[in-house]
Amino acid sequence: MKKTVSVTDSKGQVVKTITAANTDWYKTGQFDGYQFIVNNDVLGDLAADDYSFTMNIKIDGVDQDSVKLELNKPAMRSGAYHDKYNDLESVVLKENKVSPFVSDNSPAIKIEKFGEDTQLRLFNKYWNNNTELVFDGYVTGEESFKDLNKTLEIKDSSNKVVKTIENLHSAPTSWGIPTSVGDDHTFQAIIPKDFGNEKNYAYALKVLDKEGKEVYNFELK
Structure with missing residues (x-):
């Protein structure tokens, strides 16, 4: 059969x-x-x-x-x-x-599919071998991100910030599809297991300048 x-x-x-x-x-x-x-x-x-x-x-x-x-x-x-x-x-x-x-x-x-005018693009959202939620993505645009701090912010259901992870690593770029952006525009956000339930937590990518001023704020979902 x-x-x-x-x-x-x-x-x-x-x-x-x-x-x-x-x-x-x-x-x-x-x-x-x-x-x-x-x-x-x-x-x-x-x-x-x-x-x-x-x-x-x-x-x-x-x-x-x-x-x-x-x-x-x-x-x-x-x-x-x-x-x-x-x-x-x-x-x-x-x-x-x-x-x-x-x-x-x-x-x-x-x-x-993501629209052509979508500035934040997720390439992959998945669970790794450690069952941690992972977001791989990039931000479109021509400006340099080399001196900017890409930060993950996690909020609970009451909108309280419960976890912040600064200086996110660039995402792996062996995706097989061209993105037309440099590595400094990419990011990989790995959500700690304790905060991986999407029903209870919300995630955001914040891009900060040298003075800590917010340049971008994108929801991750």
């Missing part, structure tokens, strides 16, 4: 096919479960649109069934593991904002 998952756009066109693994999670020896991974390269290359997922089954090379995935009790993750699809966090991959949503009891994703 071979299972594949079709990634289908809003016009019904299949844009990507992903191999799914057979699993016997529900009864040992009965492989009626599945697992599939929509990896970063796939998500980062999708055009702006809404996408759904369809399971295709072949036995001995013969098509048997093709059904739209429904939300029963799958285990899913973008950051932490979740039982509810609606609880999945949005991520950013290659400047694609990926937002999970539910459509007719089926899992779906929305891909959005």
Whole structure:
């Protein structure tokens, strides 16, 4: 038995096919479960649109069934593991904002692009191997940022500043897509685990001059 998952756009066109693994999670020896991974390269290359997922089954090379995935009790993750699809966090991959949503009891994703006039651009938003939330991004513009202090500010739900991290490092630049900015315009903000719950905390990139005066203030989300 071979299972594949079709990634289908809003016009019904299949844009990507992903191999799914057979699993016997529900009864040992009965492989009626599945697992599939929509990896970063796939998500980062999708055009702006809404996408759904369809399971295709072949036995001995013969098509048997093709059904739209429904939300029963799958285990899913973008950051932490979740039982509810609606609880999945949005991520950013290659400047694609990926937002999970539910459509007719089926899992779906929305891909959005940053507008051309957006000054702060996130290239990636993800969870690293230490399960820390990470923002990689850059600020457009021709002015030099070499003498400016890029600072991360974290506020709690009462709008109180609970953590400040100064002198953020430049982001890794091996992204594979040109950004037309120098390294001094880039940043990497790693959120400490204690402040990584986006429902409880808000994040901002502040750019300060030598005197500590705020030059830019951007929300990170």
